[in-house]
Amino acid sequence: MVVDELMLLILDGEACQSSLSYQVVTKGLNNMNLNDSTGSSDESVQVQRADLHAAVQAGIISTAQAQHLWSRWRAPGAAKAALTYAQGRSAAAAGPSFSFTNTLYYFGGMVAIGAMTLFMTLGWQSFGAWGLLGISVAYLLACLKVADHLKDRHLPIPAGILATLAVCLVPLIVWCAQQGLGLWPPGGSNTYSAYHTHINWRWMTLEFATLAAGVVMLWRYRLPFMVMPIAVTIWYMSMDVAHALMQQASAWDWTFMRDVSLVFGMATCFIAVWVDVRSRRARQPEWRQDYAFWLYLYGAIMFWGGLSLRDSEAEWGKAVYCLINLVLVFGGAVIGRRVFTVLGGLGVAMYLGHLSHQVFGDSLMFPFALTLIGLGLVALGIWWQRHEESINERLSAWVPAGLRG
Numbered sequence: 001m002v003v004d005e006l007m008l009l010i011l012d013g014e015a016c017q018s019s020l021s022y023q024v025v026t027k028g029l030n031n032m033n034l035n036d037s038t039g040s041s042d043e044s045v046q047v048q049r050a051d052l053h054a055a056v057q058a059g060i061i062s063t064a065q066a067q068h069l070w071s072r073w074r075a076p077g078a079a080k081a082a083l084t085y086a087q088g089r090s091a092a093a094a095g096p097s098f099s100f101t102n103t104l105y106y107f108g109g110m111v112a113i114g115a116m117t118l119f120m121t122l123g124w125q126s127f128g129a130w131g132l133l134g135i136s137v138a139y140l141l142a143c144l145k146v147a148d149h150l151k152d153r154h155l156p157i158p159a160g161i162l163a164t165l166a167v168c169l170v171p172l173i174v175w176c177a178q179q180g181l182g183l184w185p186p187g188g189s190n191t192y193s194a195y196h197t198h199i200n201w202r203w204m205t206l207e208f209a210t211l212a213a214g215v216v217m218l219w220r221y222r223l224p225f226m227v228m229p230i231a232v233t234i235w236y237m238s239m240d241v242a243h244a245l246m247q248q249a250s251a252w253d254w255t256f257m258r259d260v261s262l263v264f265g266m267a268t269c270f271i272a273v274w275v276d277v278r279s280r281r282a283r284q285p286e287w288r289q290d291y292a293f294w295l296y297l298y299g300a301i302m303f304w305g306g307l308s309l310r311d312s313e314a315e316w317g318k319a320v321y322c323l324i325n326l327v328l329v330f331g332g333a334v335i336g337r338r339v340f341t342v343l344g345g346l347g348v349a350m351y352l353g354h355l356s357h358q359v360f361g362d363s364l365m366f367p368f369a370l371t372l373i374g375l376g377l378v379a380l381g382i383w384w385q386r387h388e389e390s391i392n393e394r395l396s397a398w399v400p401a402g403l404r405g
Helices: 051-059 062-076 077-093 098-115 122-152 156-168 170-183 192-196 201-221 224-245 252-281 291-308 315-335 337-360 365-386 388-398
Strands: 021-027 042-048
Touching: 021 201, 042 051, 051 062, 098 156, 122 156, 122 170, 122 201, 122 365, 156 170, 156 201, 156 224, 156 388, 170 192, 170 201, 201 224, 224 252, 252 291, 291 337, 315 337, 337 365
Parallel strands: none
Antiparallel strands: 021 042
């Protein structure tokens, strides 16, 4: 029965062609409350995509039900595909769970990554450039081999951690090669550990190589955690690019570094939005994972850090800063990215602190007014919760389709 089919699971209907139409045989309609009493118990009706859309607009069925029903009629076996798609999308949206097993995975992985990056001691350089290069390449190949094995055993989280460790070894390999071939620019640090602690334009060759290798390996393994070293490298590059542009300056200009960080942060956030949209629209389960998380995280930190360091002396400038942070708070809630909401909340708190200590320091009414504003926001939240479904439906028209929850 058509009515029974309406209750099946969802399927994305973007690939369905609205020009198609089908004859649907409905049975047992006499048992339903229909105005047409002259119809027989078996009727043949012509159904088009527009008819289902009209039913959705009338509130008879939901959009998900209409999409699945249409896919079921237009192709044999599509209902099974719908179930697979829905399960894959749900699993991708959920991401790794916070469990003891995953805690061991990520904690152990971060320790191993730190050992080959942040915590690499000068003792390793006793092997020489070529010796350290051989060890690094051996490490990288071993990591990729184990990552392949773990992925074949359907263990994506540890596989992603091992593949990420391989990406993190790329700058070390490039540095060893440059040192061994005598291509390292003069004047820079001769220790690799300084890569993670010193800002210098000479590190840019390592960063470009890491970005290229990270993108290639991400395409090969398709595991979201591998975006982490890419995002960190973009953060490093924002500082080293600023240092390169300041070579003609007579002194260190931290305000220029701040502005470059803000621009890099905005660019990284735009890239994250693009990645997020493509991931949500992807049809293959391995591409419907959260590849944008790390880009959002580091992009938001770079942007917010650069913005917060722009200390305007004028009160209107501080008010604009508060307004931008309010946009971050609610924008993060709309697209489901907590990092924007957290950073925006910190920015608003900083502005309110400025008001309470600098502008209204002698006012007795300011704490009461601020309390009323806070309680008003709580009341707004209660009202929003009661009407959330209708509000989200209206606001979704302003949000790009790929970013809707």
